[in-house]
Amino acid sequence: MAAPCSPKSIFNRPIIPSSSASSSPSPSLPSFLRPPNPSLLSLRLTRFHFPDIIPTALKTVQSHDTHPHKLDHVASDSETKPTILVSEKLGDAGLSLLRTFGNVDCSYDLSPDQLCDKISSCDALIVRSGTKVTRQVFEAGKGRLKVVGRAGVGIDNVDLQAATEFGCLVVNAPTANTVAAAEHGIALLVAMARNVAQADASVKAGKWQRNKYVGVSLVGKTLAVLGFGKVGSEVARRAKGLGMQVIAHDPYAPVDRARALGVDLVSFDAAISTADFISLHMPLTPDTSKMFNDDTFSTMKKGVRIINVARGGVIDEDALVRALDAGIVAQAALDVFTNEPPPEGDKLVRHENVIATPHLGASTKEAQEGVAIEIAEAVVGALKGELSATAVNAPMVAPDVLTELAPYVVLAEKLGRMAVQLVAGGQGSGVKSVKVVYRSGRAPDDLDTRLLRAMVTKGIIEPISASFVNLVNADFTAKQKGLRITEERVTVDSSPEFPIHSIQVKISNVGSKFASAVSENGEISVEGRVKYGEPHLTSVGSFEVDVSLEGNLILCRQVDQPGMIGQVGNILGERNINVSFMSVGRTVRRKQAIMAIGVDEEPDKVALRKIGDVANIEEFVFLNL
Ligand SMILES: NC(=O)c1ccc[n+]([C@@H]2O[C@H](COP(=O)([O-])OP(=O)(O)OC[C@H]3O[C@@H](n4cnc5c(N)ncnc54)[C@H](O)[C@@H]3O)[C@@H](O)[C@H]2O)c1
Ligand SMILES: O=C(O)[C@H](O)COP(=O)(O)O
Numbered sequence: 001m002a003a004p005c006s007p008k009s010i011f012n013r014p015i016i017p018s019s020s021a022s023s024s025p026s027p028s029l030p031s032f033l034r035p036p037n038p039s040l041l042s043l044r045l046t047r048f049h050f051p052d053i054i055p056t057a058l059k060t061v062q063s064h065d066t067h068p069h070k071l072d073h074v075a076s077d078s079e080t081k082p083t084i085l086v087s088e089k090l091g092d093a094g095l096s097l098l099r100t101f102g103n104v105d106c107s108y109d110l111s112p113d114q115l116c117d118k119i120s121s122c123d124a125l126i127v128r129s130g131t132k133v134t135r136q137v138f139e140a141g142k143g144r145l146k147v148v149g150r151a152g153v154g155i156d157n158v159d160l161q162a163a164t165e166f167g168c169l170v171v172n173a174p175t176a177n178t179v180a181a182a183e184h185g186i187a188l189l190v191a192m193a194r195n196v197a198q199a200d201a202s203v204k205a206g207k208w209q210r211n212k213y214v215g216v217s218l219v220g221k222t223l224a225v226l227g228f229g230k231v232g233s234e235v236a237r238r239a240k241g242l243g244m245q246v247i248a249h250d251p252y253a254p255v256d257r258a259r260a261l262g263v264d265l266v267s268f269d270a271a272i273s274t275a276d277f278i279s280l281h282m283p284l285t286p287d288t289s290k291m292f293n294d295d296t297f298s299t300m301k302k303g304v305r306i307i308n309v310a311r312g313g314v315i316d317e318d319a320l321v322r323a324l325d326a327g328i329v330a331q332a333a334l335d336v337f338t339n340e341p342p343p344e345g346d347k348l349v350r351h352e353n354v355i356a357t358p359h360l361g362a363s364t365k366e367a368q369e370g371v372a373i374e375i376a377e378a379v380v381g382a383l384k385g386e387l388s389a390t391a392v393n394a395p396m397v398a399p400d401v402l403t404e405l406a407p408y409v410v411l412a413e414k415l416g417r418m419a420v421q422l423v424a425g426g427q428g429s430g431v432k433s434v435k436v437v438y439r440s441g442r443a444p445d446d447l448d449t450r451l452l453r454a455m456v457t458k459g460i461i462e463p464i465s466a467s468f469v470n471l472v473n474a475d476f477t478a479k480q481k482g483l484r485i486t487e488e489r490v491t492v493d494s495s496p497e498f499p500i501h502s503i504q505v506k507i508s509n510v511g512s513k514f515a516s517a518v519s520e521n522g523e524i525s526v527e528g529r530v531k532y533g534e535p536h537l538t539s540v541g542s543f544e545v546d547v548s549l550e551g552n553l554i555l556c557r558q559v560d561q562p563g564m565i566g567q568v569g570n571i572l573g574e575r576n577i578n579v580s581f582m583s584v585g586r587t588v589r590r591k592q593a594i595m596a597i598g599v600d601e602e603p604d605k606v607a608l609r610k611i612g613d614v615a616n617i618e619e620f621v622f623l624n625l
Helices: 038-048 056-066 068-072 092-099 112-119 135-140 160-165 178-193 196-204 230-241 255-260 268-274 294-298 317-325 365-383 399-421 450-464 474-480 564-574 605-613
Strands: 083-086 103-106 124-127 147-150 169-172 222-226 245-249 277-280 304-308 329-334 354-356 433-440 484-491 502-508 524-531 534-540 543-548 552-559 579-586 592-599 617-624
Touching: 083 092, 092 103, 092 365, 112 135, 124 365, 135 160, 147 365, 160 169, 169 365, 178 196, 178 230, 178 277, 178 304, 178 329, 178 354, 178 365, 196 354, 222 230, 222 268, 230 245, 230 277, 245 268, 294 317, 317 329, 399 433, 399 450, 399 502, 399 524, 399 534, 399 617, 433 450, 450 474, 450 484, 450 502, 534 592, 543 592, 552 564, 564 579, 564 592, 564 605, 605 617
Parallel strands: 083 103, 083 124, 124 147, 147 169, 222 245, 222 277, 277 304, 304 329, 329 354, 433 484
Antiparallel strands: 433 502, 502 524, 524 534, 534 543, 543 579, 552 592, 552 617, 579 592
8 A cells, every 4th residue: 555654257357368377176176075165066966967866955046046036935845855755665764864865755565557657756766676667667757767776686677778768877785685685595495405394384284294304414515606796605604604515606706705715616517517405696687587497407416406595587487397396406495486476376386395485585674774774875875966886877986086076077068068069050960979088197097087978978968959968878878879989098297186187079070160169180179177176168179268167158269469359348248248257369479369258148149140240250159058
């Protein structure tokens, strides 16, 4: 039953000659964690990571700042908080944490249609393994659903491809239930070997069948752990304690970790053909689906016993029934099934040599509290615009790297936006090939550019399409649009104290509506740096300029002669358009110059036409940043 539970100046700065400004970010650069201006930072974080993740509360504050007349409606707390739907039982500590941040709606046992109906008004969804988060859910949540939190490890019930396409972050809670799952695996191992479940049922039925329930010993027997990850290695550790010989197969596990536990890593074939007991601990993926089938059962040691606390789908369940009937598999202990719950009368579940539990591996009080806190922290962090260490479909970027890259992230997006608006023909016509060049005093290997590439991608795609781009879907969206983004890291002689000296965005094989933006080799090129902690444009085509990338920008190419700045300034002043920053760059004295003018307001058509009519203005373009 669904039940709600409680839950920036006319020339206000000197015209900066292109050579005189400091080229390094200010040492008092605002960090992600201690910003000098929290609301500005929130906006940036939002644009930076997940543009629409900004809590409604912050949006309200910003609109009030800009439009004081809108203050007559003060949104209530519940209107401004994000809505978090929890569709399966979650530990209290996690719920409490979520309630400090958002409106929490605990609605359990929703049908797929009910979930789709509800999701359109939710910012986040928290699930366990019982909720299928399908493409339809992401379609229904489009525009609002920002994060899906999986309170546990397995994400096979979440359509990750759809999540990525819709720019929805998926986070999980990968560590808090490891021990619980391992303990359950051991519980099933021991219970199966000693027929505990069958014997218990028999006693309760009034029988006393001591000869029927003679078991097998574990000591000295070989246990093959398939999937030597977190749970698998904890199972191995415990099985060693029971006196078992433990071997393991995992194509990706480090030999050292196995060796440290006294476990031999072997091939798949060796593992399944020599083991007396096989315990499954791999994720369900297209590669592992039904990896235990008629063929693999046929190569197992006759009388093998199988424990599965991973995912039902790694076993072909019909084949397991056949292997049980044929005596190849003596017993199976299963916590997980292809369909949960399994259909009534399911042959596998009812098999006398099978013991079954209803997906209880993670179900200890301790694990559930831990998982709830782990997922609540990850979801709240994501809603605040932070990147999660447990992001499943986005690059994980260490907090210190994030802090360092913050101002460059803003620069990257603005350069992308500028570059694409310089393309001739509108709507970024024909933009197929973009190159991002990072100049840095650091070694190329010491530079994580995934975030910056995503932001250049966002800057390029968003002005020319209805797509919303963030770190999650940037690469996917670029690929969908046939946009090839390549990167080059160039080591320059600059202080390695700062991660990046400059970022250059180049678009090739297109014409430009502002010919001066085309460099000698035919590419539209814009380059920028972070100065005083703010993004600055430092070159356009072959011209050097120096202007803060804030608000909107007018680029003019004119004959380098006295009076040009004044004429354009007058036109803007007459129309009450505030100039925030300005810079002039030229190649040869008294030949041609470029004027880059930052304006707070968008000039109207008349103002733009008047600028175009000024004698000796050869070309100009207005860019929305
Ligand atoms: N029953 C439960 O309640 C319960 C609880 C926790 C975890 N689980 C499940 O247990 C499994 C393991 O969880 P984990 O936390 O240890 O994950 P993990 O990612 O730490 O470990 C999984 C391991 O499987 C390995 N692997 C991948 N493909 C493989 C293959 N083809 N053959 C062998 N190994 C392969 C990986 O290299 C990795 O080391 C997952 O399926 C998870 O969903 C179930
Ligand atoms: O993958 C997991 O974490 C486990 O299967 C636990 O699933 P649950 O949260 O539905 O118990």
